[in-house]
Amino acid sequence: MSIKAKPPRCCAPLLRARLGRDDAEALATAFKAIADPGRLRLLSHIARQPGAEACVCNLIEPLGLAQPTVSHHLRVLTEAGLLARERRGTWMFYRLVPERVEALRQVLALPAERPAAKRSA
Amino acid sequence: MSIKAKPPRCCAPLLRARLGRDDAEALATAFKAIADPGRLRLLSHIARQPGAEACVCNLIEPLGLAQPTVSHHLRVLTEAGLLARERRGTWMFYRLVPERVEALRQVLALPAERPAAKRSA
DNA sequence: CCGAAGAATCGATTGATGTCAATATCCATC
DNA sequence: GATGGATATTGACATCAATCGATTCTTCGG
Numbered sequence: 001m002s003i004k005a006k007p008p009r010c011c012a013p014l015l016r017a018r019l020g021r022d023d024a025e026a027l028a029t030a031f032k033a034i035a036d037p038g039r040l041r042l043l044s045h046i047a048r049q050p051g052a053e054a055c056v057c058n059l060i061e062p063l064g065l066a067q068p069t070v071s072h073h074l075r076v077l078t079e080a081g082l083l084a085r086e087r088r089g090t091w092m093f094y095r096l097v098p099e100r101v102e103a104l105r106q107v108l109a110l111p112a113e114r115p116a117a118k119r120s121a
Numbered sequence: 122m123s124i125k126a127k128p129p130r131c132c133a134p135l136l137r138a139r140l141g142r143d144d145a146e147a148l149a150t151a152f153k154a155i156a157d158p159g160r161l162r163l164l165s166h167i168a169r170q171p172g173a174e175a176c177v178c179n180l181i182e183p184l185g186l187a188q189p190t191v192s193h194h195l196r197v198l199t200e201a202g203l204l205a206r207e208r209r210g211t212w213m214f215y216r217l218v219p220e221r222v223e224a225l226r227q228v229l230a231l232p233a234e235r236p237a238a239k240r241s242a
Numbered sequence: 243c244c245g246a247a248g249a250a251t252c253g254a255t256t257g258a259t260g261t262c263a264a265t266a267t268c269c270a271t272c
Numbered sequence: 273g274a275t276g277g278a279t280a281t282t283g284a285c286a287t288c289a290a291t292c293g294a295t296t297c298t299t300c301g302g
Contacts, residue, residue: 015222019165021185024158031156034229036290037145040152044140047232056249064142066292071250073290090248090299098231101136108155108226110219111168157260177279187262192280194260211269211278 014107030104033080038065039073043082046096053086053095135228151225154201159186160194164203167217174207174216 014027034040041063046054060070074094077083081100086093135148155161162184167175181191195215198204202221207214 014161014165015168015217017165018169019162021158021162024161024165027161028156028158031152031161032289035149035152035156037142037149038290040135040145040148041140041142044135044138044145047136048139057247065290067249068251068293069291075250087299092249096136101229101231105226105229108222108229110222153259159260178277186260188279189263189281190261196280208269208279213279 013109015109016111027107030080033076033082034104036073036076038063038069039077042070042073042077042094043096043101046083046094051095052098053093055088055091055093057091059094134230136230137232148228151201154197154203155225157194157197159184159190160198163191163194163198164217164222167204167215172216173219174214176209176212176214178212180215 019027034043042059045059045062046052049058056067056070056074059074060067063070065073074083074085078085078094082097082104083094084097086095140148155164163180166180166183167173170179177188177191177195180195181188184191186194195204195206199206199215203218203225204215205218207216
């Protein structure tokens, strides 16, 4: 079994609708994926490459982590749907999935400044 | 020493600029704060209250967690700058800090679609 | 095929984190 | 200042997560 590219359901509004237990679990998993220094730096490095993609071999050294560790982080990010894998010969390329990042971003969208008395059912 | 309300520096662009080790640490800490089902539900519940604030006594039951656990989560969120505390008599109120949420949200902002290759005519 | 290079998996270790019972603290009131 | 309600803190425990060395797997070149 490789990495499941199954896009995890995750992106309930959070601050707008009531967050159920299941939604909270899924969302937490998604945020956990980016709640790590190494993975954040991976995302940052990859996002800045042309095409928003990078070979693993170009990520190990700047990260300053062992190769298995980097591989692990890339897996987590991929399983979270934030990265997509593609093999090119010997190398493995990881590409940013902007839609997923954006979806996660929207979760933190605040409700309109102050909807005031608009409290309809 | 109660909860340090020190707003943690955290909000480097991530996907736009190169993310250094220290920025990554701070950012990871911030995201860790919301990378938990209980805390996400707390934020969700509080955000939906009038004034985006709620008394602890109104958060325990809907969360389904023990009081110390809720208190712990509220502390984490407050230390992350996402919530602000205010005492009112016997009760403690926690209020959402929208600016902080928004700041965290901006971290995930994508760079302009694709400034690299000339895709537009 | 064989060997080498790139990357993923395995196994173990260490540290962080969520959870709750018990206890302590703070505050209003009597 | 004793009492009771509302929160916070402490301590303990179990689980999860990050990390890396060793190994395995995959692919390409000869």
